[in-house]
Amino acid sequence: MTDLQRCEIRPGRLVEWTLHPASVGAARALPDDARPPAYVQESHIRTARTVREDGLFVPTWIGTAFDIPGRIELDVLQGALESWMLRHETLRSGFRWAGDEMRRFTLGEGAVALHREDVGEFADPVTLTRYLQDRFDVAADALTWPNFLFAAVVRDDGASVYMAFDHSNVDAYSIHRITAEIHELYAAGLDGRAVEPQPVASYVDFCASERTDADLIDDTHTVVGRWREFIARCDGKLPNFPVDLGLDPEGPLPEQRFLTEMLVDAEDAAAFEAYCRPYGGTLVGVVAAVALAAREIGGLGVYRTVVPFHTRVKSRWADSVGWYVGGAPVEIPVARATDFDGVLELVRAALRDTRPLSRMPLARVLRLLGADFRPTSPDLYSILSYVDSRGIPGAERWQELKAYGLIRVSYGDQVCAWVTRVHEGLQFACRLPDTEVAHRNMRRTADLVRERVVAVAREAAALTVRV
Numbered sequence: 001m002t003d004l005q006r007c008e009i010r011p012g013r014l015v016e017w018t019l020h021p022a023s024v025g026a027a028r029a030l031p032d033d034a035r036p037p038a039y040v041q042e043s044h045i046r047t048a049r050t051v052r053e054d055g056l057f058v059p060t061w062i063g064t065a066f067d068i069p070g071r072i073e074l075d076v077l078q079g080a081l082e083s084w085m086l087r088h089e090t091l092r093s094g095f096r097w098a099g100d101e102m103r104r105f106t107l108g109e110g111a112v113a114l115h116r117e118d119v120g121e122f123a124d125p126v127t128l129t130r131y132l133q134d135r136f137d138v139a140a141d142a143l144t145w146p147n148f149l150f151a152a153v154v155r156d157d158g159a160s161v162y163m164a165f166d167h168s169n170v171d172a173y174s175i176h177r178i179t180a181e182i183h184e185l186y187a188a189g190l191d192g193r194a195v196e197p198q199p200v201a202s203y204v205d206f207c208a209s210e211r212t213d214a215d216l217i218d219d220t221h222t223v224v225g226r227w228r229e230f231i232a233r234c235d236g237k238l239p240n241f242p243v244d245l246g247l248d249p250e251g252p253l254p255e256q257r258f259l260t261e262m263l264v265d266a267e268d269a270a271a272f273e274a275y276c277r278p279y280g281g282t283l284v285g286v287v288a289a290v291a292l293a294a295r296e297i298g299g300l301g302v303y304r305t306v307v308p309f310h311t312r313v314k315s316r317w318a319d320s321v322g323w324y325v326g327g328a329p330v331e332i333p334v335a336r337a338t339d340f341d342g343v344l345e346l347v348r349a350a351l352r353d354t355r356p357l358s359r360m361p362l363a364r365v366l367r368l369l370g371a372d373f374r375p376t377s378p379d380l381y382s383i384l385s386y387v388d389s390r391g392i393p394g395a396e397r398w399q400e401l402k403a404y405g406l407i408r409v410s411y412g413d414q415v416c417a418w419v420t421r422v423h424e425g426l427q428f429a430c431r432l433p434d435t436e437v438a439h440r441n442m443r444r445t446a447d448l449v450r451e452r453v454v455a456v457a458r459e460a461a462a463l464t465v466r467v
Helices: 020-027 039-053 074-088 125-139 172-191 203-214 223-231 266-279 282-298 342-357 360-371 436-466
Strands: 012-019 062-069 093-097 101-106 114-122 148-155 158-165 254-264 301-310 325-332 383-388 404-407 415-424 425-433
Touching: 012 074, 012 125, 039 360, 074 114, 074 148, 074 172, 093 172, 114 125, 125 148, 125 158, 148 266, 158 172, 172 383, 172 404, 172 415, 203 383, 223 325, 223 342, 223 360, 223 404, 254 266, 254 342, 254 436, 266 342, 266 425, 266 436, 282 301, 282 342, 282 415, 282 436, 301 342, 415 436, 425 436
Parallel strands: 301 383, 383 415
Antiparallel strands: 012 114, 012 148, 062 158, 062 404, 093 101, 148 158, 254 425, 301 325, 415 425
16 A cells, blocks of 8 residues: 555656546436445545535545556557446446435446546656646545546556546455456457456445445444444544644644555564464454554553454455445553553454444444534544455565555545555555654554564564474
């Protein structure tokens, strides 16, 4: 995971693809689609609207970047992009307002086409990076439709592809799969082969199903009660990262900065995983290491955060593009533990206990709580996310193909952290308020987590040798 400024953008001829004006025109005439937005989609778009009404434009798109080596056939690449898009219904589905109600519309497959534009040559990578970011900010905006843009920087020896989407349509798992899928479709197009379309379940259908289930609960439901208790212990708010971030509570929403680095290499990551496996694996170890870092920096007795879990609980959603994520409230009473193993035990117990809560959309829970959570920031709370990406098709080639998941860094008063297991090791990334205090404390957090992972990995290796 990275941002545009760190993904090795190189000069070349820029080509863009947007939804064809005829497709956009057809969408305007569509009747409403009876399938409602997912709660996470509605919350995201309403939050964007509230922040915009407060006078601040906050881009929140995510995306992907990857290379395609060899002389590029633009017609074939366009065909690959169109074929990929047609697999995933959410990309041709959007929302419009009827008063204060969000209503869905969805284009049929036959109405979808991409429009290509040759923007021109860019000799300076800084200028090109700035141009791409500005274009993505406008074209992948939560409050417009269509809300995605595809681009390629074409050179004699290949192309770099950049794809940006409003978050309402994609999650990290979705964007991690794109590199291999586009490569497969492009290679087939070059060979003149038709790729048999594999049936892919629709995220739009998932939205309707999940919302139907969520609407069955009321404020007496156990999940609502658990969140009510968690929020009360967070002083009536959803949690931020529990260290000093140097924020002015009366000041404007701060700009953010991005911190990313490899924590450890593949050998240490494997040893750390082996040590943590009896407690549930690397996720448990990462949460434990971050909790201990927060205790050392802030002196807290209980570490509270929200841990995202995927909601692809049925196999038919595995290959589907969408925002299949729910959050679980996690509390780790780190003051009770005397060593790392003790913290691992606490984390394992906490995650087992609260993971089922992630299947109920938090936006539904907050609505039932009746609390005033009028958003003033695009991030409602701090997250600590862990993804093991090694099993994703093509992940072993990501370094060779300069493949990245892209995060837009703009404004926000929360810390959102992602730890990703890749074939090369364990990567840490976070968005944080752009204050010296926040940077110093999150820099210290990353260092402490690295020290913990290395120490545990070395202990695991020593145990292996003794055995």
